[in-house]
Amino acid sequence: MTPMDRRRFFKITAITGTTAALASCGNPENQIVRFIPDDELTPGVAVWKPSVCPLCAAGCGVTARVMDGDAEVFRNGQPGVTRMGLVRKLEGDPAHPISQGRLCARGQAAVQVTYHPDRLVAPQRRSGDRGSSQFTEISWDEALNLLVERLDATAAAPAQLAFLSRPRRGRRHELVAEFLRRFGAPAPVSFEIFDDAVLRRANELSFGRHQLPTFDLTRTNYLLNFGADLLGTWNSPLAHSVAYGAMRHGRGGSKPKVVQVEPRMSQTGASADEWLAVRPGTEGALALGLAHVVMKAGLRPADGGGRAGVQVEGWSAGLPAFTPEAVEKETGVSAARIERLAREFASYGPAVAVIGGAPLAQTNGLAQALAVNALNALVGSVGVEGGVSFMPQGPSPVATVRTLRDVLAAAPPQVLLLDDANPVFAAPAAWKVRDWLRQVPFIASFGSFIDETSALADLILPDHSFLESWVESAPESGAATAVVTVAGPAMRPLYDTRSMPDVLLDAGRRLKTPLAPALPWQTFEEMLQAPVAEPPPGAAPPARSADASAPTAWQAPQLDGSAGEYPFQFMPYPSQALFDGSLAHLPWLQELPDPLTTAMWSSWVELNVKTAETLGIADGDVVEVASAHGSLRAPVVISPGIGPDAAAMPVGQGHETFTRYASGRGANPLAILAPVAEPSTGQLAWAATRVKITKISGADGSLILFAGATRERPEHARGRG
């Protein structure tokens, strides 16, 4: 045998090294375990399984098309491949009273939540600094131990445990509330930027229902809409759209009319028969002006007004301060038009007035809502066909919740549990949510993705996706009957994830001092399968007396920032595709052209044509939008559908950390909002900020329009120049 010299030794090791490398870069199936198929499926044959869309509060029932396929999975700490039933597509459930076989763009894209390449596949423990997004994969045992350890440590001072989530109804939240109650912790904290707390409050005052209204659009003949993006993003858009389609059939020869009152044309405004630009925050004044005309002309039905009407001072006197001329001054809508609209509204019933979105996000939001409610009551549109009504509610009442704004004012808790809420992104920077969270010693998140808020977490316990777990919904509006939807998993989990309710139940059992009394269910599934009591049939709302704290007079909106320094009213709006930003991680929605601007993958500021001309701004130019609380940069889209003293911007982009598709893209308009609130509810008045606009540079390519370089060049098409 030849003696092995140094050189030879290196040569051999190099060869073995190469061989090893080659062997490991072949088919991945060679290195990872192939699990035994765990579903009984006929290859190539689709099975339809029910589920519920979790992306907004509308609670649409969906069906998932499940077909077999090979999936790379991660189970029990081990990657592998298995043949399993996979959800291929989501469609509306034809039997579901809200979705009625249809599904909106966002709902259809929900399937990408499950298959997102950046989804967390196992529990994570923070390994870097807070906010550095550095996490290490750990096992569930380890993760649960960590959680229970912390919970045990807090058991002595149970008030130091907080749970932050979106304000959703249903048994999942009931379970959370129960867990907290039995642990001794305060009620869950809820946060949603586009929450309609103001409207619920107004409805409680006007009609005795702390609830969002349902509109009988199918049978209405005249829809007067104050700012609500009914067909796009507000309340139950899919149900509204289905009803809108039916309404547009035209019954008995007459065609129903849709009038939209808003300062910036929304998708709903684009579909309206008549679109009225109004000064932001004066929608309620217009409503009162209409009421004035109705009453003066004697068009008011005998019992019109009633309880809701009493909310407005001077109601019985015919609202003398709201003559069309006075309202014209306030709103910018001509007196003649007010007269006409009032007559139409009173004559072509059933008519319904709707308020939602930006008009409520003013400091005078409650007064505005009360005025519109009163208008409905005036023409007798409450609880009738073609009018406004309230969906009977199931037995699970809305858990008492605390608002994030209130909690932020207090000292941070010792332990914070985080589920499906991203206030670091979605709250104004002036709230300093991030600083507050940094003071929380232990944060555990149940999120499937690392977003701005869960980047601050110490522990992430990834939940199943909705398709992999038991889901339910109990929407508060959208149909005439009560709807409670429960569905089992449409597919088996791909990864080492666990359902949040089950984790809570499990943690409850593991506590040193068990919950007293203990939660009665072993699993969430068990809870859901427990019988649900029938909602009371057509129960009349409990008549509550008017709240003394309610405003009784019209108030002008208070805007943050002086009109001199900040000439433009800033109007963020939920984007058609990305909603409040929680869907910015879904590539289908990122590439969905915005209906009015055709923009994809971008942020933009909408400016009026004349305003842009005055400021010397062309389409695509980059501007700085500055409020008294911060500034951002974004390209401009010049639009004829916005008033000259307003600047609108879609919410959704501007994520710092939110998967590969959303991170570092565009700007977040919520960050520069003033921390002003509607006083009676504490809800953020997100439409009450003034800004100034400065041109920074020409187009930098950050505005991506699907309509190519389309600037419609009318001068080219119209004549011989």
Added chain:
Amino acid sequence: MNRTRNNPLADDLVRPLLHTSVWFYGAVLVLASIVACGAAAWGYQLWYGMGVAGVNWPVFWGFYETNFVFWIGISHAGTLISAILRLVNARWRRPVTRCAEVITAFALMIGAIFPIIHLGKPWLFFWVAPYPSARELWPNFRSPLVWDFFAINTYLIGSLLFLILPMIPDFALIRDRTTGLRQRIYGTLALGWQGTTTQWHRLEAAMQIMAVAIIPVAVSVHTIVSFDFSMAHVPMWHSTIFGPYFVAGAIFSGIAALIIAMAALRRMLNLHAYLHPLHFDNLAKLLLLMSLLWGYFVFSERLTVWYGNQPSEMAVFWATQRGAFAPFYWTMVFCNFIVPVSVLSFRRLRTLPGIVLVSCGVLVGMWFERFLIIVPGLSTKQLPYSWGTYTPQPPEIVIMVATFAAMALLYTLFSKFVPIISIWEMKVGNQPHPPLPADEAEEQQSLWRARP
């Protein structure tokens, strides 16, 4: 005496084949490396996909098609002009024909590559050809691209034969004047040519027939290239004038290319004795004629569009007239009409440098013309929502530059291996006329006098 009369001519014209200067190697090296860059750019595109080019929705055609039309247009320099001159027996054609025909052959080859480069799946380009395949599917003869295939191939085959056939006697001449390897190679190329009277007659008869055949083919080729556009419902493409407009434009750019090539050859190969200012002057007059014709076509095209005032067409019209494409449009008008007409109309300005300069301008202008036909129409089609723009990307630019280098390279190599002026045709041109019989001479004289 024949021997003393013609041998210096043959010596002059064969000399470039026998003596190689350093400049030749340098030029070949530089040009070949540019061509290699182009090939690499194409390889890059093949690897990653058509997306590395600038084409997009809705401007699906861009630089590649522009260059395709441009080069096919250049190809009309040669065979068409040379065939016309042959048929009318213009005496001054003799030194010009071969350099012109070479342009045709190479420009066609280069031009024909572009439809392949521009394909999404270039490796399947042969699906355009009719051949019995396992798919049992034949090409769609209703497609202008299939017409292109037939037209370009017919023209290419015809032009190559038209170029090669008269080279055979010259190969024979070189065979007889060289030794060794050269003799063997040219001997093979000469195909055993002896120069018998039968061979001369057959050759001349064949050339005559081919000249007759190649003219309609040349006209049809560029007409069919124009059909690529005029068959589609794209604003300002769907036009009946495109056929003659394209043919005129092709001849226009072809003559300009020929002038440039001839001037280059004259200088590099010292052919001052063969390419006279007279040749340039004659070609310049032709160029002037084509410039006027081109102006006439552009005017007709624009006038009818403007008068028709169709919104979609007007969008393209204004985009070129005063919109984003206006700078190119006015450059084109300047180079193709204003400069040629104002320079070439005056004998004093019609100098050799002047003519060459004008020709260079015409090439630039005609390139823009093709670009302006293709891109603005696509970027502003009928539905304004789908309007778009086009910006060329590096691969497209590199490939375009490489084709110009390829043309220069092929031309350099050709003039290195083949006499760029047909020796035997020059000899024929130098033949002394035997005295005519008295009555014939009288007849000729009276014919001349009869002319006004």
Added chain:
Amino acid sequence: MAHRWGMVVDLDKCTGCEACVTACHAENNIPTAGAVEAGRGRAMHWLRVERYWEGDFPDVKVKFKPVMCQHCDNAPCEAVCPTYASHQTDEGLNAQVYNRCIGTRYCANACSYNVRFFNFFNPQWEKPLHLQLNPDVSVREVGVMEKCTFCVQRIKSGKTAAKADGRELQDGDIQPACVQSCPAGAIIFGDLNDPESRAARLTHSPRGTKLLEDEGTEPKVTYLQRQSWNEPDTQ
């Protein structure tokens, strides 16, 4: 009698919500281009909702118009294809045969509606997004054109299902993804050769127009124009 598939879009009902656009992506495995490529004009939407502004602020109106392949009888895209990748089927569909396509992109130029899209690169689904792919629809490779098929896979499976049940195909049995998802029910699909089908009846509606009718392409998609609201007679 052979089927002749057609579509009717009621612009009075279309709200521009784009549910159809996502439905089309999900059903037909349309790749996502990504921000960079979308910015270069490579985004693919077989179905798009065109938006046109009319008038100036404050008297401004918007018109939405969903535009998909119009499946023209005299489709300009078909004849120009050298390889028959684009041709008319017996049921009146403007078919695109992906594996016959060599990528001349001529059809896309010839199409007056710009509804044809080209695969500039090999489509990519970052794992495991590929699991969402519809197994009934092929994924197109680099260099080929693609476009709306009227969900031909659904037409096929609808016919197969009817045959398996031993019954005649009923109006409404077959719904392309966009039709099925449209919340307002603005899109109607059916057999134009069946005079009783909703699509056939609506095609002859007085509100019906064809897109770019004067191009002579004879589209099989009919648009029902929006009606303006008139004050009703109140007697």
Added chain:
Amino acid sequence: MNAVYALYDNPAAVQRAVDGLRAAGVTDADIQVMSSEPFEEYEFGHKDSASWIHWIAGVGGIVGLASAYFLTTVTQQSWPLRTSGMPIVAPWPNLIVMFELTMLGAILATVLTLFVSAKLPRRLPPLYDTDVSNGYILVGVQRPSGQPLVDVTAALEAVGEGRVKQIDR
């Protein structure tokens, strides 16, 4: 001794030599004149000018036309696919292909006829002299039918100019 030829540098002398050979009884078919350029102006240059080449080109064109007609109609009918509402056999577009193939047929037939009738390509025959390329005109007779070679040589030498050579092979 197989062939004899003479090289002249003057076409007038060639004309005299050819006339002399004819006078000596050599048939036109046996007289070979080779030059590095055609001489249209002299009688000897018109030798063998008659040819069928134009007709053959015409036939080639007709063959091209017919094959294009069959190619288009047969292939379009073999798998009938409708496009753009056009008929299955679309006459107008087919005319274009027919035209191109007609021309191609004519061109190819012409070139083929040229090669066949000019006996190209072939090895260079022994009756040749490289001085032809230097401008000399060769007049030669190879294996004359019926005439002794001596007479031929005499006829060539009778011209007075030129160099007469013989080839033995």
